[in-house]
Amino acid sequence: MSRPASFNFAEHQRQARRQTALLVALFLLITLLIAAAVGGLAGVMLAVGPEAAEAGAQQPRPSGPLLERMDWQVAATAGALVLGVILLAAGIRGLMLGSDGANVARSLGGKEVTRDSTNPSHRRYFNVVEEMAIAANLPMPKVFVIKHEQGINAFAAGLRPETAAIGMTHGALATLDRDELTGVVAHEFAHIANGDMRLNLRLMAMIFGLVALYVAGRMAMRATMLRGNRDQREAMAGMAIGLALIVLGGLGILAGRLLQAGISRRREYLADATGAQFTRNPEALARALKKIGALQRREELGNPHGEEVRHMLFADGVSLNASGLTATHPPLVRRIQALDPAFDPETDPVWRMSQRDMMQQVRAGLAG
Amino acid sequence: MELLIILVVVIGLAAFVAGIYNRLVRLRNAFKNAYAQIDVQLKRRHDLIPSLVESVRGYMKHERETLTAVIEARNQAESARQQASGSAGEAGAMAELSRAEGSLGGVLGRLFALSEAYPDLKASENFKSLQEELTSTENRVAYARQAYNDGAMNYNNAVQTVPSNLVAGMFGFRTATMLEFEDREAIQQVPEVSF
Numbered sequence: 001m002s003r004p005a006s007f008n009f010a011e012h013q014r015q016a017r018r019q020t021a022l023l024v025a026l027f028l029l030i031t032l033l034i035a036a037a038v039g040g041l042a043g044v045m046l047a048v049g050p051e052a053a054e055a056g057a058q059q060p061r062p063s064g065p066l067l068e069r070m071d072w073q074v075a076a077t078a079g080a081l082v083l084g085v086i087l088l089a090a091g092i093r094g095l096m097l098g099s100d101g102a103n104v105a106r107s108l109g110g111k112e113v114t115r116d117s118t119n120p121s122h123r124r125y126f127n128v129v130e131e132m133a134i135a136a137n138l139p140m141p142k143v144f145v146i147k148h149e150q151g152i153n154a155f156a157a158g159l160r161p162e163t164a165a166i167g168m169t170h171g172a173l174a175t176l177d178r179d180e181l182t183g184v185v186a187h188e189f190a191h192i193a194n195g196d197m198r199l200n201l202r203l204m205a206m207i208f209g210l211v212a213l214y215v216a217g218r219m220a221m222r223a224t225m226l227r228g229n230r231d232q233r234e235a236m237a238g239m240a241i242g243l244a245l246i247v248l249g250g251l252g253i254l255a256g257r258l259l260q261a262g263i264s265r266r267r268e269y270l271a272d273a274t275g276a277q278f279t280r281n282p283e284a285l286a287r288a289l290k291k292i293g294a295l296q297r298r299e300e301l302g303n304p305h306g307e308e309v310r311h312m313l314f315a316d317g318v319s320l321n322a323s324g325l326t327a328t329h330p331p332l333v334r335r336i337q338a339l340d341p342a343f344d345p346e347t348d349p350v351w352r353m354s355q356r357d358m359m360q361q362v363r364a365g366l367a368g
Numbered sequence: 369m370e371l372l373i374i375l376v377v378v379i380g381l382a383a384f385v386a387g388i389y390n391r392l393v394r395l396r397n398a399f400k401n402a403y404a405q406i407d408v409q410l411k412r413r414h415d416l417i418p419s420l421v422e423s424v425r426g427y428m429k430h431e432r433e434t435l436t437a438v439i440e441a442r443n444q445a446e447s448a449r450q451q452a453s454g455s456a457g458e459a460g461a462m463a464e465l466s467r468a469e470g471s472l473g474g475v476l477g478r479l480f481a482l483s484e485a486y487p488d489l490k491a492s493e494n495f496k497s498l499q500e501e502l503t504s505t506e507n508r509v510a511y512a513r514q515a516y517n518d519g520a521m522n523y524n525n526a527v528q529t530v531p532s533n534l535v536a537g538m539f540g541f542r543t544a545t546m547l548e549f550e551d552r553e554a555i556q557q558v559p560e561v562s563f
Contacts, residue, residue: 127504
């Protein structure tokens with residue numbers, strides 16, 4: 001447990017928290033803007049001035065700047081309706097996704113590891129989780145292992161610390177030594193402590209709300225078309241609002257996904273920094289990341305749920321090519337450099353190691 | 369009128385003192401609670417050692433002296449733990465506990481170093497699993513100690529800084545002693561020896 005002065009976890013944490021707050025605010029702002037835009041459009045298109053109502057639909061609408069034609073009451077109602085649809089859909093989705101961590105772990109193919117396991121590597125894993133529960137001052141989560149998975153990966157699931165679960169692939173247990181394993185477990189505890197699963201669930205639910213908006217737009221379009229053009233003006237309004245819902249909903253989904261990924265990347269840095277605070281051993285976590293980098297060519301978590309869970313994995317498990325704006329994890333090299341500024345992928349011995357060498361090293365370690 | 373002002377001032381002052389008093393009590397409970405976690409883990413450590421010695425005895429026939437020293441240090445540490453468990457943060461108890469745990473760590477380190485010379489022992493499943501349990505317990509003690517020391521520092525800051533130090537003095541809140549194990553190097557060597 002060396003304590004290098006070079007890694008200032010408090011500063012890293014502060015930075016990651018500030019950036020998350022900014023992205024979340026942006027997300028909420030986009031949602032509000034969409035609701036306002038749809039509301040404004042409805043206000044203009046559905047405005048029925050008193051004179052128009054008397055003279056029938058043929059009467060040309062009062063001309064003039066848009067705002068003067070706007071029916072504020074309709075606009076406010078439509079805006080509130082849009083926001084209501086988003087929030088309702090998000091709420092329902094949130095309830096559906098919000099099962100406890102153990103269920104999520106089982107759906108990923110995890111098998112529970114208990115206190116009385118006799119397998120030495122499971123025993124060690126369970127002990128490490130108990131140690132970190134003390135270091136993080138959190139309740140002991142349920143512990144899972146994903147057998148038959150050779151890659152190094154890990155996840156934390158569950159919305160509250162009381163229902164949390166931690167999972168680790170068989171490959172991680174076989175290729176990481178005790179300190180590295182502790183680093184990875186600390187990183188997952190950091191996700192639990194920072195409430196990242198809850199945050200991400202809310203973001204996913206909000207995106208689902210925008211999807212609902214998009215679907216509503218398509219339904220409006222279809223309904224208008226099916227009804228035929230009995231009333232030109234009404235049809236126009238229906239089409240325009242439907243189109244607006246589709247376009248704004250679609251743009252919102254895109255922006256939401258990008259923001260979600262951006263937030264997720266910030267939370268990974270935060271979890272690395274918080275994990276280093278728990279263990280006071282950033283080098284071991286950096287070494288675990290290096291081993292992942294060394295194996296990455298073969299690393300793909302073959303699981304149909306990949307898309308839904310990739311944000312909670314220790315390292316991105318969906319695709320090697322996931323990078324840039326849509327990646328849920330920052331590039332490994334950058335994460336390692338944050339923990340260990342001296343890291344150089346060209347010369348680092350661990351980064352260039354083969355899995356067989358790692359497993360041999362760990363086995364030798366386990367044997368004494 | 370004057371009476372009213374005096375009354376307001378007295379009540380305000382009393383509320384102020386009560387607030388500080390409550391904060392001191394909360395901080396004290398927090399570090400005592402953190403100490404309870406150390407106590408649990410130390411007990412676990414001490415409970416493991418007799419089984420370790422038993423499992424080793426058959427292999428290490430020529431190290432009787434070391435084994436006796438381990439048991440002796442373990443017994444001393446256990447009685448220091450029992451003494452300390454009711455008096456978290458008190459200087460004497462904490463000092464005795466650090467001394468006893470330090471020397472236990474020292475002799476355990478020696479035992480594991482000697483075990484390197486017995487390949488049969490090192491290959492034994494029972495020994496390996498005991499070693500893992502002991503390593504884990506040592507780590508738990510270290511993390512629990514970190515939490516206790518953080519708690520004790522927060523409490524000490526309150527006891528020693530203005531204005532809460534005045535209230536602390538009035539009601540006899542004494543500073544808590546941090547827990548550092550004397551022979552830290554030896555304790556931290558144990559996990560290294562085990563790999």
